[in-house]
Amino acid sequence: MIKIKNLHANVEGTEILKGIDLEVNPGEIHAIMGPNGSGKSTLANVLAGHESYEVTEGEIIFENKNIVEMAPDERAREGLFLAFQYPIEIPGVSNSVFLKTAINEIRKHKGEEEISAKDFLALIREKAEVLGMDSSLISRSVNQGFSGGEKKRNEILQLLTLNPKLAILDETDSGLDIDALKIVAHGVNKFKNDNNAVILVTHYQRLLDYIIPDFVHVLYKGKIVKSGDKNLALELEERGYDWIIKEQPQAV
Amino acid sequence: MNKENNIKDWYLENFNQFNKVVSDDIFKSLRKEASAKFENSDFPTKKDEEWKYTSISPILNHEFTPSPLFMGDKEVLPIIDKYLIKDLEVHLLVFVNGIFNKELSKIGEVENGIIIDNLYNLSKNNPEFISEHLSTKNDTNNSFNFLNNVFTYDGFVVYIPKNKVIEKPIHVLNIASNINKPLVQPRNIVIAEANTEANIITEYVGTEKSEYFTNILTDISVDENSHITFFKLQNESNAAYHIDKTEIIQKASSVFNHFSLSFGSRIARNDINTKLDGENIETHLYGLYLGNEEQHIDHHTFIDHAKPNCMSNELYKGILDDKAHGVFSGKILVNQIAQKTNAFQSNKSVLLSDEASIDAKPQLEIYADDVKCSHGATVGKLDEQAYFYIRSRGVSAESARSMLIRAFIDDVVSEIKIDQLKEKVSDTIFEHLHREKF
Numbered sequence: 001m002i003k004i005k006n007l008h009a010n011v012e013g014t015e016i017l018k019g020i021d022l023e024v025n026p027g028e029i030h031a032i033m034g035p036n037g038s039g040k041s042t043l044a045n046v047l048a049g050h051e052s053y054e055v056t057e058g059e060i061i062f063e064n065k066n067i068v069e070m071a072p073d074e075r076a077r078e079g080l081f082l083a084f085q086y087p088i089e090i091p092g093v094s095n096s097v098f099l100k101t102a103i104n105e106i107r108k109h110k111g112e113e114e115i116s117a118k119d120f121l122a123l124i125r126e127k128a129e130v131l132g133m134d135s136s137l138i139s140r141s142v143n144q145g146f147s148g149g150e151k152k153r154n155e156i157l158q159l160l161t162l163n164p165k166l167a168i169l170d171e172t173d174s175g176l177d178i179d180a181l182k183i184v185a186h187g188v189n190k191f192k193n194d195n196n197a198v199i200l201v202t203h204y205q206r207l208l209d210y211i212i213p214d215f216v217h218v219l220y221k222g223k224i225v226k227s228g229d230k231n232l233a234l235e236l237e238e239r240g241y242d243w244i245i246k247e248q249p250q251a252v
Numbered sequence: 253m254n255k256e257n258n259i260k261d262w263y264l265e266n267f268n269q270f271n272k273v274v275s276d277d278i279f280k281s282l283r284k285e286a287s288a289k290f291e292n293s294d295f296p297t298k299k300d301e302e303w304k305y306t307s308i309s310p311i312l313n314h315e316f317t318p319s320p321l322f323m324g325d326k327e328v329l330p331i332i333d334k335y336l337i338k339d340l341e342v343h344l345l346v347f348v349n350g351i352f353n354k355e356l357s358k359i360g361e362v363e364n365g366i367i368i369d370n371l372y373n374l375s376k377n378n379p380e381f382i383s384e385h386l387s388t389k390n391d392t393n394n395s396f397n398f399l400n401n402v403f404t405y406d407g408f409v410v411y412i413p414k415n416k417v418i419e420k421p422i423h424v425l426n427i428a429s430n431i432n433k434p435l436v437q438p439r440n441i442v443i444a445e446a447n448t449e450a451n452i453i454t455e456y457v458g459t460e461k462s463e464y465f466t467n468i469l470t471d472i473s474v475d476e477n478s479h480i481t482f483f484k485l486q487n488e489s490n491a492a493y494h495i496d497k498t499e500i501i502q503k504a505s506s507v508f509n510h511f512s513l514s515f516g517s518r519i520a521r522n523d524i525n526t527k528l529d530g531e532n533i534e535t536h537l538y539g540l541y542l543g544n545e546e547q548h549i550d551h552h553t554f555i556d557h558a559k560p561n562c563m564s565n566e567l568y569k570g571i572l573d574d575k576a577h578g579v580f581s582g583k584i585l586v587n588q589i590a591q592k593t594n595a596f597q598s599n600k601s602v603l604l605s606d607e608a609s610i611d612a613k614p615q616l617e618i619y620a621d622d623v624k625c626s627h628g629a630t631v632g633k634l635d636e637q638a639y640f641y642i643r644s645r646g647v648s649a650e651s652a653r654s655m656l657i658r659a660f661i662d663d664v665v666s667e668i669k670i671d672q673l674k675e676k677v678s679d680t681i682f683e684h685l686h687r688e689k690f
């Protein structure tokens with residue numbers, strides 16, 4: 001699905017990602033954990049093609065194509081999706097126009113016909129129901145005045161309607177109460193199948209109780225410093241990151 | 253001799269010619285008087301406070317021909333279908349180069365007493381009416397306004413007697429041709445007596461790249477308790493020049509909405525002056541301007557709060573790309589006796605390129621003490637984070653940009669209460685945003 005090789009990236013001249021290697025295959029769920037500021041969101045944004053980040057070295061091979069030079073919208077049309085840590089409010093753009101445009105651009109890319117108004121509504125209703133969302137949110141401006149939890153659910157609503165190949169979820173769990181967390185996890189599990197993949201960025205084991213990862217990686221200072229299975233997350237929950245950090249060779 | 257004198261002479265010579273061609277009519281003395289004033293006035297320069305952001309000298313570089321002079325020329329009728337407002341029944345008045353075209357127009361039945369006509373026709377058939385209602389007040393006139401008066405000939409006239417309503421909107425379509433470099437000078441009059449209602453949609457269009465000069469004078473009088481909404485869609489050719497002075501006078505308890513929707517022209521200057529001459533008046537001035545390439549779009553508004561207990565509300569939004577330049581100057585005068593005035597003004601613009609620019613100048617002159625006035629101007633760029641967010645969902649850069657722009661101007665567009673017109677304006681905006689870049 002995606003193969004990240006020796007990825008280095010800068011933001012405003014400072015190197016944040018310092019050589020990341022990661023391979024995700026169809027059907028897999030990878031969790032990425034790590035202390036604040038270690039570069040998790042940076043990695044997510046770089047994968048999605050945010051233009052403030054400059055890739056200085058390495059490759060991102062997504063579905064056999066190097067996407068480093070690809071525009072964010074092109075990547076999305078190829079099947080990559082990022083659920084934002086901080087979803088953006090867009091006053092004046094309604095959720096429905098936004099989603100419908102996105103769906104249609106993706107469909108057009110696949111050579112499919114535009115979605116009809118009726119099918120669109122049905123699709124949104126169905127997915128909103130999975131997430132226990134009030135379908136009136138669909139007519140409101142994108143994320144405007146949404147509560148923290150509503151914003152996160154809205155990200156998952158987009159995930160479900162756009163149905164990408166690879167979903168990168170950046171702290172979709174943070175700020176959710178336990179019920180909302182379960183609902184969101186349920187949404188992600190509904191999305192998941194053998195042909196797609198998920199990269200979950202999270203600080204907490206509690207999400208991983210509901211979305212069981214096949215692999216867990218620890219990102220620290222722009223590098224993956226440890227990888228393991230789901231038990232690594234449990235260990236991190238118990239012991240924190242210190243023991244891993246101490247294992248690291250001192251920076252020169 | 254300098255360029256300005258040359259061009260003045262050009263127009264004065266044309267006036268001599270005009271006098272030979274146009275038979276005597278009721279405007280004769282008015283024109284003569286105006287020609288003297290025109291001769292003795294100077295075109296505004298950047299040294300004039302009111303013109304300091306707008307250089308009109310490109311206009312003076314061209315010799316435009318007053319359109320009544322080539323009226324006899326055989327011309328192919330323009331195709332107007334694409335300008336019509338879909339699914340909206342209107343009274344349609346079409347002017348070609350400023351001259352009423354009967355074949356293309358379609359004015360429906362109206363109640364007795366209501367007049368929807370053109371100035372030329374009325375000057376022949378109802379000269380008393382014209383003498384009574386044509387404002388000859390010219391104390392605020394500049395050379396351009398005098399120039400309009402020198403060639404007074406045609407324009408649209410709407411008259412609504414007391415207690416009448418014009419149900420269907422009036423659509424006044426002004427088309428400029430791409431031959432002869434015409435000087436097009438509508439002289440428009442709207443008179444709404446007490447307790448009346450009407451929607452008037454004026455539109456100015458021209459074929460792409462054609463050079464001409466539209467120089468408009470419009471007088472609007474809104475009497476007690478009347479509700480008038482006036483739209484101007486300016487979608488001139490990008491090589492055309494457009495100067496418009498609209499004078500509005502409102503009486504007690506009237507409501508007047510003005511929309512200036514600007515898309516076209518090389519240089520556009522709009523003066524919208526409104527006097528609130530009565531109590532409990534409501535005035536809304538909305539504006540939208542989309543500029544690109546080297547367009548220069550200037551709006552000067554003036555709201556004169558002459559009486560107490562009125563409210564005025566101004567909302568202007570601009571989008572400027574490439575090397576486009578916008579100007580917004582909003583003057584609000586609150587007279588000493590105009591207590592309990594509420595006046596709001598907001599001008600917001602988005603610059604899409606580093607070379608685009610805007611000059612914004614709010615001017616509040618307040619002589620009453622019990623008033624609520626506010627003004628605000630912002631200039632910004634499109635929200636980068638929102639742009640990325642939209643694109644990250646697969647929406648192309650162009651569509652994402654257009655989505656954000658349309659969101660930015662939505663509060664102006666959503667004030668257009670005629671859905672079919674709103675649709676047309678949205679389409680125009682869309683076309684403008686997605687036009688080919690040069």
Ligand SMILES: Nc1ncnc2c1ncn2[C@@H]1O[C@H](COP(=O)(O)OP(=O)(O)OP(=O)(O)O)[C@@H](O)[C@H]1O
Nearest residue numbers: 011012016034035036037038039040041042043052
């Ligand atoms: N646009 C930016 N401009 C400047 N610095 C940035 C920018 N984006 C990220 N950084 C810096 O890069 C480093 C990594 O940030 P990032 O957001 O990727 O961390 P994170 O692992 O996601 O942290 P958290 O767990 O708090 O979300 C931080 O030091 C941050 O300040």
Ligand SMILES: [Mg+2]
Nearest residue numbers: 040041042085
């Ligand atoms: Mg983060």
